[in-house]
Amino acid sequence: MACIDPDGNLTRTAELILLALRTPAGAEVVAAETDLPLFRVRAALRELERGGLLTASGDQLFQITARGIRKLEA
Amino acid sequence: MENPLEGLEPQGRIPRIGDPAPNFEAESTFGNIQLADFRGSWVVFFSHPADFTPVCTTEFLAFARRHPDFRKSNTELLGLSIDSIFAHLSWVRNIEEKFGCRIPFPVVADIDRRVALCYGMIMPGESKTETARCVFIIDPNAVIRALIYYPMTTGRNVDEILRLVTALQTSDAHMVATPANWQPGDPVIVPPPRTQEAAAERLLENYDCKDWYFCQKKL
Numbered sequence: 001m002a003c004i005d006p007d008g009n010l011t012r013t014a015e016l017i018l019l020a021l022r023t024p025a026g027a028e029v030v031a032a033e034t035d036l037p038l039f040r041v042r043a044a045l046r047e048l049e050r051g052g053l054l055t056a057s058g059d060q061l062f063q064i065t066a067r068g069i070r071k072l073e074a
Numbered sequence: 075m076e077n078p079l080e081g082l083e084p085q086g087r088i089p090r091i092g093d094p095a096p097n098f099e100a101e102s103t104f105g106n107i108q109l110a111d112f113r114g115s116w117v118v119f120f121s122h123p124a125d126f127t128p129v130c131t132t133e134f135l136a137f138a139r140r141h142p143d144f145r146k147s148n149t150e151l152l153g154l155s156i157d158s159i160f161a162h163l164s165w166v167r168n169i170e171e172k173f174g175c176r177i178p179f180p181v182v183a184d185i186d187r188r189v190a191l192c193y194g195m196i197m198p199g200e201s202k203t204e205t206a207r208c209v210f211i212i213d214p215n216a217v218i219r220a221l222i223y224y225p226m227t228t229g230r231n232v233d234e235i236l237r238l239v240t241a242l243q244t245s246d247a248h249m250v251a252t253p254a255n256w257q258p259g260d261p262v263i264v265p266p267p268r269t270q271e272a273a274a275e276r277l278l279e280n281y282d283c284k285d286w287y288f289c290q291k292k293l
Contacts, residue, residue: 046111
């Protein structure tokens with residue numbers, strides 16, 4: 001998993017994205033805020049959602065979950 | 075006589091110009107990736123025969139050096155070969171160590187050949203186990219707009235690939251075609267008229283025309 005390393009820690013990319021999602025945002029906004037290419041953001045959002053660290057709403061806004069916040073603060 | 079197709083599963087219909095680019099999800103040097111992640115960008119999706127080979131290394135260096143120019147043109151690069159993710163990681167790290175060049179684009183590890191077969195990247199007459207030097211230019215709507223196939227012996231011209239992307243983008247933006255050896259800034263071709271009336275009117279328009287069917291203009 002590219003967002004979490006083998007020790008269970010967030011990668012720098014995942015950390016940047018989760019930090020940007022403390023307020024709900026779409027992939028384009030996250031890409032602009034983090035200065036990451038949009039395709040990397042989309043791939044990471046999918047992975048972080050699968051890991052339960054963020055949720056997506058029907059209108060494709062993403063938001064960090066309680067589990068995501070705990071991971072960020074760990 | 076040996077059958078070059080023996081042992082290779084049927085490829086089905088290879089995507090061609092104008093076809094939707096088949097989506098896929100695969101492991102890459104940037105993590106799990108889908109082609110759909112690139113929607114809204116142009117994509118140069120290219121295969122190489124194998125990691126740790128000299129011609130492929132020169133190509134990766136050339137793609138990496140031109141990466142900022144591709145990105146300025148809203149274009150992402152995506153590599154692929156039939157190698158493991160560990161081979162890819164080891165190779166890109168080696169390129170950085172030996173050539174001082176970081177590979178700034180993802181490389182798909184297609185060890186089960188799933189994506190390569192889907193895109194017709196294997197040329198069984200040349201090799202049944204490696205991908206040829208294929209290039210698919212995919213537009214922001216995930217439509218294949220151009221294909222280039224080179225044999226294993228011959229490295230690609232990355233400047234030409236960038237020129238091709240720029241030409242396609244220019245054609246889309248201005249509804250024009252581009253002549254042989256066109257470079258940005260050169261005159262472009264006005265699409266020929268398709269009716270007698272339009273042909274007669276064409277010569278009266280403010281284009282540089284050799285005849286009714288051959289008109290150019292500056293953008």
